[in-house]
Amino acid sequence: MFHQQNPLKGQLDNSLSTNKEFFFCHSCGKQYNTQIGYRRHLVAFHGASAGKPCPEDFPDLLENVNSLSDMPPTPEGGITVPVRERKYSCERCERRFYTRKDVRRHAVVHTGRRDFLCPRCTQRFGRRDHLTRHLKKSHAQESGLMTPCPPDPPPAVKEESGDGGAVSKDSMEVFPSYPLVSHAHMQGSLPSGMGVGPSQVQQQLQPPSAPQQQSVSNISRYQHGFTSYPRSDMDSFLLDLQSAPPPQLNAVNSSTSTSPQRDALVGVTAGGDTHLMPCSPSLSTAELPCSSNMELGPLLGFLPFSLPPYSPHMGMGGLVMGYPPAATTSSSSSSSSTSTVLSGQAPGTFSFFQPPQAHVPQGPAVHGHSQLPQPSSCLSHYYQAFQQ
DNA sequence: GCCTGCCCCGATGCATAA
DNA sequence: TTATGCATCGGGGCAGGC
Numbered sequence: 001m002f003h004q005q006n007p008l009k010g011q012l013d014n015s016l017s018t019n020k021e022f023f024f025c026h027s028c029g030k031q032y033n034t035q036i037g038y039r040r041h042l043v044a045f046h047g048a049s050a051g052k053p054c055p056e057d058f059p060d061l062l063e064n065v066n067s068l069s070d071m072p073p074t075p076e077g078g079i080t081v082p083v084r085e086r087k088y089s090c091e092r093c094e095r096r097f098y099t100r101k102d103v104r105r106h107a108v109v110h111t112g113r114r115d116f117l118c119p120r121c122t123q124r125f126g127r128r129d130h131l132t133r134h135l136k137k138s139h140a141q142e143s144g145l146m147t148p149c150p151p152d153p154p155p156a157v158k159e160e161s162g163d164g165g166a167v168s169k170d171s172m173e174v175f176p177s178y179p180l181v182s183h184a185h186m187q188g189s190l191p192s193g194m195g196v197g198p199s200q201v202q203q204q205l206q207p208p209s210a211p212q213q214q215s216v217s218n219i220s221r222y223q224h225g226f227t228s229y230p231r232s233d234m235d236s237f238l239l240d241l242q243s244a245p246p247p248q249l250n251a252v253n254s255s256t257s258t259s260p261q262r263d264a265l266v267g268v269t270a271g272g273d274t275h276l277m278p279c280s281p282s283l284s285t286a287e288l289p290c291s292s293n294m295e296l297g298p299l300l301g302f303l304p305f306s307l308p309p310y311s312p313h314m315g316m317g318g319l320v321m322g323y324p325p326a327a328t329t330s331s332s333s334s335s336s337s338t339s340t341v342l343s344g345q346a347p348g349t350f351s352f353f354q355p356p357q358a359h360v361p362q363g364p365a366v367h368g369h370s371q372l373p374q375p376s377s378c379l380s381h382y383y384q385a386f387q388q
Numbered sequence: 389g390c391c392t393g394c395c396c397c398g399a400t401g402c403a404t405a406a
Numbered sequence: 407t408t409a410t411g412c413a414t415c416g417g418g419g420c421a422g423g424c
Contacts, residue, residue, distance in 0.1 A: 032410075037409080037410050037412095040410075041410085098417090099390095100390080102417065102418075105417080106416075109416070123413095125415090126415080126416090128393075129395080132393080132394075133394085137412095138413080
């Protein structure tokens with residue numbers, strides 16, 4: 001808790017390293033690997049909820065709490081807050097912040113936009129730094145595997161180099177190819193940033209693309225202890241894929257395809273009767289193509305199967321770059337992978353429309369988001385970023 | 389001064405082992 | 407069922423570049 005600020009800091013700093021430190025409860029002798037666990041223990045057993053985790057050990061807790069309080073200074077309230085004015089307020093919620101940066105960043109809460117897509121999984125983030133952190137924490141190993149393929153363990157699938165922008169220098173260093181582009185669009189719009197946890201997103205997302213991009217070793221990691229893909233979901237999905245009729249060519253050929261994104265996925269395996277899971281766990285790493293000849297862009301193109309589309313109304317407005325529905329259909333039915341589209345090699349597939357009109361490709365409706373506009377595909381996070 | 393990236397911190401939700 | 411671990415979310419702060 002706060003009481004452990006100083007010692008904690010060092011511990012947290014080490015949290016990402018191999019040096020595990022522990023949080024010891026002096027009251028009951030329990031030991032925890034994480035600060036969170038320790039704090040929850042305090043709350044549960046030592047009345048920390050009242051603001052007194054372990055009073056005997058940490059008398060300065062309340063003081064720290066006060067100093068960290070988000071409440072405005074209340075002269076009579078006894079909360080001693082540094083006299084600093086929150087000059088910048090949010091237009092939508094009256095909340096105030098110290099800097100404009102904070103206001104902009106806060107806007108994501110209202111827009112629900114998650115423009116920062118993890119190239120390794122379907123996770124999306126509203127903030128660049130969160131994505132960066134996610135990459136470092138959750139995909140660090142994969143990034144390590146991007147170095148010249150070691151014979152053993154099996155190499156990871158390297159991301160196809162997209163023409164998308166990098167999310168950050170850091171991210172680029174870790175993931176030189178960063179196909180962020182184009183999907184940000186759809187992501188954007190989770191119903192609302194508020195109350196939409198990762199798992200909720202996952203429930204809307206078909207969980208697949210991540211494993212498709214994972215090495216075998218990494219897949220196991222996703223299946224275990226990785227909240228982004230509940231194991232049950234992943235298992236069922238894999239079963240689904242394996243039991244499903246091979247390529248949805250019929251879907252491709254027919255306009256009844258339920259999901260353009262799915263079509264896009266089919267495009268990945270276009271021409272063959274390969275399954276939708278080219279990189280499924282069953283795929284030996286020897287079969288994993290090198291990044292240089294593997295197009296993974298399409299894998300990302302289908303991500304938000306049933307996600308509520310990006311809503312320009314919820315966003316900051318401005319141009320939205322995307323596929324017109326028709327173009328989406330045609331491109332998806334084309335034998336060429338959508339990566340060409342994503343890489344902008346398919347002139348005419350992109351269009352600007354402002355805002356996306358209401359021709360909603362009615363896939364399975366996402367409950368509770370009927371008010372949201374349709375999927376306006378392919379909005380580069382850059383575009384969105386510029387809108388801010 | 390502003391913007392951006394990064395980090396820290398607390399809160400919270402989900403998954404899982406006991 | 408509960409306790410715990412892990413991940414994300416959101417706000418604050420700092421440093422560096424422009």
